[in-house]
Amino acid sequence: MVTHRKSSNRINPDRLQNVIQLSIHSVKNWTSHNQPLRQSKRRHRSHGGHVLQQMNNDKPGIDAQVVEFRDFSSPVHTADSKAESPQPVTSYSGKLAETSLVPQDETSTKVRRQLPHLVPRRQARVSYFYVHDVFCNLLCVGSTSTTSSATTSTSTSSTSTTASSTTSTSSSSASTTATTTSSTTSSTSFPITWNSTAETIAGIAAGTAGVAANELYYPYGMALDSANSLYVADYHNNRIQKWLSGATHGTTIAGQSSGVAGASSTTLTMPVAIVLDSANNMYFTDRGNHRVMYWANGASSGTTIAGTTGVSGSANNQFYMPSDLTRIASSNTLYIADTFNNRIMQYLSGASSGTVVAGGNGAGNANTQLNLPFSFAFDSSSNSFIIANYNAHSVVRWVLGASSWTLIAGVVGSAGSTSTKFNAPLSVVLDSMNNMIITDTNNDRIQFFLAGQSNGTTIAGITGSPGTANTQLNVPYWAIIDNQYNLYVADTFNERVQKFHYC
Numbered sequence: 001m002v003t004h005r006k007s008s009n010r011i012n013p014d015r016l017q018n019v020i021q022l023s024i025h026s027v028k029n030w031t032s033h034n035q036p037l038r039q040s041k042r043r044h045r046s047h048g049g050h051v052l053q054q055m056n057n058d059k060p061g062i063d064a065q066v067v068e069f070r071d072f073s074s075p076v077h078t079a080d081s082k083a084e085s086p087q088p089v090t091s092y093s094g095k096l097a098e099t100s101l102v103p104q105d106e107t108s109t110k111v112r113r114q115l116p117h118l119v120p121r122r123q124a125r126v127s128y129f130y131v132h133d134v135f136c137n138l139l140c141v142g143s144t145s146t147t148s149s150a151t152t153s154t155s156t157s158s159t160s161t162t163a164s165s166t167t168s169t170s171s172s173s174a175s176t177t178a179t180t181t182s183s184t185t186s187s188t189s190f191p192i193t194w195n196s197t198a199e200t201i202a203g204i205a206a207g208t209a210g211v212a213a214n215e216l217y218y219p220y221g222m223a224l225d226s227a228n229s230l231y232v233a234d235y236h237n238n239r240i241q242k243w244l245s246g247a248t249h250g251t252t253i254a255g256q257s258s259g260v261a262g263a264s265s266t267t268l269t270m271p272v273a274i275v276l277d278s279a280n281n282m283y284f285t286d287r288g289n290h291r292v293m294y295w296a297n298g299a300s301s302g303t304t305i306a307g308t309t310g311v312s313g314s315a316n317n318q319f320y321m322p323s324d325l326t327r328i329a330s331s332n333t334l335y336i337a338d339t340f341n342n343r344i345m346q347y348l349s350g351a352s353s354g355t356v357v358a359g360g361n362g363a364g365n366a367n368t369q370l371n372l373p374f375s376f377a378f379d380s381s382s383n384s385f386i387i388a389n390y391n392a393h394s395v396v397r398w399v400l401g402a403s404s405w406t407l408i409a410g411v412v413g414s415a416g417s418t419s420t421k422f423n424a425p426l427s428v429v430l431d432s433m434n435n436m437i438i439t440d441t442n443n444d445r446i447q448f449f450l451a452g453q454s455n456g457t458t459i460a461g462i463t464g465s466p467g468t469a470n471t472q473l474n475v476p477y478w479a480i481i482d483n484q485y486n487l488y489v490a491d492t493f494n495e496r497v498q499k500f501h502y503c
Contacts, residue, residue: 203496
């Protein structure tokens, strides 16, 4: 049931006190049933990256009983963590989409909503408990909010799901909007909340394309390193830009700063997805050159490690406009979305040719086929690929070694804008609980799906309403999350990267 009510943007003192009391009670209740919370200094566990932080150390004036306990280093996963046991996060990455349903001159006028790109990758499954930060509650009290909550409880014999939705509109136009999804897994509840008003952290906020150091031209895939520096595949500028945290401009670290395309070891043509290893060496798809490159940290040139430079094809040593990739660190195995060949390829370490592990049966909507797979995430808990099946308007699961997929979300072959449909999904992010974040490109929105659910919640953008406001997106290609669960979106047709803060 949906209700509408007006709320003041001012914080009600009584309600504020209740929020604080509830937050403290939640922590006390959690500690009484679980391990003692040590009120020592900040502590990090290498397994899952739990953070236990004495709040009065960082936020003076707050009683030491109020404790924040989060496990958000695992939702993001490093590029190297995908098929391994959980480990401390050192880098993060995500992906984007494309611009035309058939290959064409990519430098021509923007063709709205046609092709996608890449997506996030990696998923080491880590169970975690999360006690909601009291400051998130304080931030959201009295704010304008669109709230959608879903609770999923799982037992050994059955699974039950309940969902409720509430929309509130504030009387103040300057208020903060937040989108909240509440999830319960293994009897532990945690809220997932983002402000719906973003800040521009790369590119020009007004949506101006260009080749200057502070500009982007079709931003696609993204990655984050341990210092929160942002790596952006600047697609039509044929380069990869690195934006230090808080910087107003980027630095070219691969390709030419002038934007000149090429097929040499120092030039790129339409790069898409980026994966970082623990030393910040890059692996990326150089789409227009039909190859995958390795570029050492600080190097001025790269090496082709898969594909044949400048030659497209369907042989096992060739690609046709590859988009996404994932690297398994323990074995140095690469998985690559060979988009226009409608397949996912596996390249073992040092191999000169690959093996088809998903698709490869032509473009189509049958469960043995893929239809422009632009991006995928690897779910190590089920040894499977979660694939954004762009032209089939669906997200599917393909278990490694299987000959067909199963549907996860969307309606195969049917585009739409409801909570159960997509219009050209481009990138996929999995968090440590197997919740999904999908860039629903042609609907100008980002959708969140609780694990096992096919009904999504819009967490960024306005469905079917493209624009340049900080609450809007315009054909978003890529999304990633950082270790604080902040959401980064490549707002591709607005030529910018937007950050939606977790609250």
